[in-house]
Amino acid sequence: MLVKDFNYHLPQELIARYPAPKRDASRLMLLDRSSKTIGEDVFAHLGQYLRPGDLLVMNDTRVIPARLFGTKVTGGSVELFLVKRLSADGGEWECLLRGSKRFKEGQPILLAAGMTARVITRQGPESWRVAFSGAEPFDTWLDREGHIPLPPYLQRDDDVQDRERYQTVIASTPGAVAAPTAGLHFTRELLAALAAKGVGSARLTLHTGLGTFKPVRVEQVEEHRIHREWYEISPETANAIRSTKERGGRVVAVGTTSARALEFAVDDDGRIRAGAGEADIFIYPGYRFRVVDGLITNFHLPESTLLMLVSAFAGREFVLDAYREAVTRGFRFYSYGDAMLLI
Template sequence: MTREHSGAPGGASRTPGDRMSDYDYTLPPDRIAATPAARRDESRLLVLPRGGPVADHLQFRELDTLMAEGDLLVVNESRVLPARLLGRKPSGAAAEVLLVRPLPGGELRGVDGRGAIAGVDDAVLWEALVRPGSKLKPGRVVEVADDLRVEIEGPAPGGGRVVRLVTERPVAEVLERHGHMPLPPYIDRGDTPSDHTRYQTVYARTPGSIAAPTAGLHFTDELLGRLEARGVGRAAVSLHVGIGTFRPVETDDPAEHPMHAELYHVPEETVRAVAATRERGGRVWAVGTTVVRTLESVAAENGAIRAGSGSTDLFIRPPWRFRVVDGLVTNFHLPRSTLLMLVSALAGREAVLSAYETAVREGYRFYSYGDAMVVPPQRSSPPLAP
């Protein structure tokens, strides 16, 4: 599904916030978290009201104190695939294959009823990124293990490859056995066994992502239990994080940046939960930018959402009128990124950049394994309009 940005049309006069360079900031390298906190909910939590300034510094386990009975927490249940395959070419030289999405007959697979990419168990043809790209031409082979090799079939858009997994075992099984977690490139280390747990949310169910929906990494079962006891509801969507998370923004004009489409699924029970929350005056909290994009992609003008599966390339940036989301739990994002623009659309660009400066000064840890930020709702959520 595609929705146009609701800002000024092309050719409008230059205003602060309409260029990617307006979302730049300086981050010392030692602020990038290479490992997670000892315990998920021991991460720090910066509280930024819409429009700023920073209101408080908490630990993530105190998130429940910001939420009220009748509120709704919406999470992304997508599960990260161990999609990074390390092997060798017949010459013995090292090679790497990052599986991006399965391709039955060269076409994108749809999603099943729960939002998972259908047929991962038997998907042998994939779109992938390979390294070294100059050496892995069609016809080349990467030996991963005795029971798994990767054959390069042909080119794919964006410099990728179509690859075939050759194995006698179910694909999901060999990925779990030989695959590595696709940690972001700014985490300058190989994955460890603990990453298979910590680079996954505690509620992850539906396999399909090649990067974690990182805002959810801070939640523990205990925190979720306290939220439930407080009367906060929980609903789920799936949005499978795709190759766009690895692609830098290469233009200063956001309108010229092509967003990669990502698969989503919104179940009927989530539609009912959002509607019930609106009717009782509760607030809808999104855990992460993936949830924001999913909910806003399926929203009508009156804030009602619809169930179903599809794909979205929605690019949320200032100015954007949020139809569903009232509050946001998120991590700290890269400079000049579409995710930073999304957060700025909710909290205000100047407020967000000022909060990031505060976070750097106060020693917060950034990016996937770093600390978190919350943008609380401004008010009670109004009932759905007729």
């Protein structure tokens, strides 16, 4: 299977660089997997397409302000990107470093408000282990001084509204460096209306990692190796999924992150295992879904692993037809764009 088989043309003007004025005012493309039909509505009407007894599984990860800016002692500018926490107190992180010259072990980097970063050693092929020290706890400092890591394709710096709008309304577990964007369309009012209709909701955590931004660099899909992402599924969520299945309800994953966590955590008997770990499941056409019955997702980049997952769920040709239709109809694409319901 070739990566180029998941390509499509997207006019640049359809990339949503800012969020819609209201979360649930975004458009919703409707894909029926059985009839292969395509419809359209607005996200606020999601409840019309769900049934009492269905279960939404949402990712409650919270995006950390992972972009930091500093200077070398010599005055050169440095950008740090937090990738993974390596100590409980936040004092050490795996980071990507960008500057005009190469970095070396022991090198200090001066940050805002008295915080200092010190390069310790290589952590990976592209990353470094970095220690932070300052007069206040690192997490307190980070929440105030860090920048929201918007995807590169937005081609802009973060601003004040991104602190709220690049988080879901249920975001509560810090650790992601990219938002679970399908969840951005939900409001508390919409969740309450769905609950009143009898549509349940459950939460899991999957910290979306840096690999979300990385392109697939191989020609054949099967040769790609997916990035690992930390996840946790509670016993309550596992029980809710089991109960939903037993009574004939549908499990609707909100986002590819939720779908990956669920399909990674299912055992050979089709039951979700509660617990935590690192998920590295790569889902592409040919995969048989064992948990997810429906999927809410945004429109993804060409040749991305996320588009491959959606294609596995509904069929590559059908999904690419829908993407071409979305372009024709002027849907907004990517993280701040419109949504799609596949059911």
